[in-house]
Amino acid sequence: MTMNNKGSLIVLSGFSGSGKGTIVKELMSRYSQYALSVSMTTRAPREGEKDGEAYFFVSKERFEEEISRGGLLEHARYVDNYYGTPRAYVEEKLGEGRDVILEIEVQGGLQIREKFEEAVLVFVTPPSAKELHRRLTGRGTEDASSVANRIRRAAEEAPFMRDYDYILINDDLDLCVEELHRIVGAEKQKSLRRASFIADIGRELADLSAEL
Amino acid sequence: MTMNNKGSLIVLSGFSGSGKGTIVKELMSRYSQYALSVSMTTRAPREGEKDGEAYFFVSKERFEEEISRGGLLEHARYVDNYYGTPRAYVEEKLGEGRDVILEIEVQGGLQIREKFEEAVLVFVTPPSAKELHRRLTGRGTEDASSVANRIRRAAEEAPFMRDYDYILINDDLDLCVEELHRIVGAEKQKSLRRASFIADIGRELADLSAEL
Numbered sequence: 247m248t249m250n251n252k253g254s255l256i257v258l259s260g261f262s263g264s265g266k267g268t269i270v271k272e273l274m275s276r277y278s279q280y281a282l283s284v285s286m287t288t289r290a291p292r293e294g295e296k297d298g299e300a301y302f303f304v305s306k307e308r309f310e311e312e313i314s315r316g317g318l319l320e321h322a323r324y325v326d327n328y329y330g331t332p333r334a335y336v337e338e339k340l341g342e343g344r345d346v347i348l349e350i351e352v353q354g355g356l357q358i359r360e361k362f363e364e365a366v367l368v369f370v371t372p373p374s375a376k377e378l379h380r381r382l383t384g385r386g387t388e389d390a391s392s393v394a395n396r397i398r399r400a401a402e403e404a405p406f407m408r409d410y411d412y413i414l415i416n417d418d419l420d421l422c423v424e425e426l427h428r429i430v431g432a433e434k435q436k437s438l439r440r441a442s443f444i445a446d447i448g449r450e451l452a453d454l455s456a457e458l
Numbered sequence: 459m460t461m462n463n464k465g466s467l468i469v470l471s472g473f474s475g476s477g478k479g480t481i482v483k484e485l486m487s488r489y490s491q492y493a494l495s496v497s498m499t500t501r502a503p504r505e506g507e508k509d510g511e512a513y514f515f516v517s518k519e520r521f522e523e524e525i526s527r528g529g530l531l532e533h534a535r536y537v538d539n540y541y542g543t544p545r546a547y548v549e550e551k552l553g554e555g556r557d558v559i560l561e562i563e564v565q566g567g568l569q570i571r572e573k574f575e576e577a578v579l580v581f582v583t584p585p586s587a588k589e590l591h592r593r594l595t596g597r598g599t600e601d602a603s604s605v606a607n608r609i610r611r612a613a614e615e616a617p618f619m620r621d622y623d624y625i626l627i628n629d630d631l632d633l634c635v636e637e638l639h640r641i642v643g644a645e646k647q648k649s650l651r652r653a654s655f656i657a658d659i660g661r662e663l664a665d666l667s668a669e670l
Contacts, residue, residue: 375663376662394667401664407659415655435625437581440619450587
């Protein structure tokens with residue numbers, strides 16, 4: 247993960263209702279440099295969900311096999327289901343120089359942080375708790391107890407925002423997509439990602455200095 | 459330095475001949491959000507240099523007085539002269555929300571790093587040692603020994619590139635200016651700079667969760 251021509255690994259997490267799904271869709275449609283990782287899950291597909299689109303749907307046995315053979319970059323269990331990120335697809339796309347987006351929960355994001363020093367962790371949030379509540383209520387698809395559950399979960403996730411590199415405040419979708427793209431661009435200039443360039447130019451300068 | 463509405467402190471260093479001066483000039487002319495810090499020095503003004511433009515020219519006594527009263531953010535001594543960054547101007551501009559650029563040497567940059575966790579350190583370099591040599595020779599104003607001196611100094615500075623946050627490879631001036639501007643923009647989304655936002659929304663979510 248230190249070569250300059252490799253893509254960046256970008257973790258995108260955020261409160262339910264933060265709009266992170268829409269941001270990712272819009273980012274993908276605007277720029278071809280990105281690849282979206284597809285998660286693996288043991289939960290049953292919902293109406294209209296096709297295997298390999300939002301998720302790869304697998305059995306519990308198959309998922310546990312993937313865990314034990316190290317085939318997942320991160321995984322977590324919610325309620326009674328597993329969710330995880332297959333390693334092979336991500337590594338293939340990074341190797342091709344694509345910037346790979348993982349839209350995953352905080353628990354998985356923190357696992358990525360531990361394994362990949364250079365991963366870029368971005369947390370998406372509405373500008374305020376009141377606005378989050380307004381958006382969740384405004385959907386019209388959630389009953390009061392479901393909204394309350396989402397708010398409670400957001401309250402539990404909030405302290406982990408500190409462990410993310412960037413906080414993306416989703417006030418305006420269009421601006422937010424550009425800010426995310428700008429973050430990814432800026433990260434490519436990080437000295438951490440330029441280690442081999444730094445070593446090379448240091449050696450060249452020393453050699454040249456000895457010649458002159 | 460943790461409030462959201464404060465400007466960013468940006469340290470720009472780089473090899474002599476990297477083009478950092480031109481980048482700063484171009485950045486300042488394109489965007490009004492930036493303020494350029496003027497260094498203080500004890501060296502004599504050169505032909506055409508006006509006090510308060512590239513430098514404030516002061517006596518050695520006055521400079522040492524500034525050091526002892528804590529009036530400088532960083533200072534260094536080269537050959538027989540002092541160079542330093544007056545604190546008051548920088549703090550005033552940051553307080554106004556301007557992003558302040560310090561175009562200073564590595565030695566000063568590292569002092570800033572120690573004092574300001576949130577400072578953004580950017581190191582400007584040509585794409586290769588050969589290209590640096592070509593640019594220094596191409597100026598036509600430097601004799602061979604002066605070029606050799608600059609290359610030797612660059613070789614000494616190279617290992618410190620690792621201590622900078624970003625490496626800006628100056629291959630194309632126009633692109634380079636935009637990359638620097640993008641870095642400054644991305645840095646504003648850093649969770650480190652969003653500490654009060656994170657605390658606020660966490661508290662709001664907890665309160666809201668308790669009400670629902």
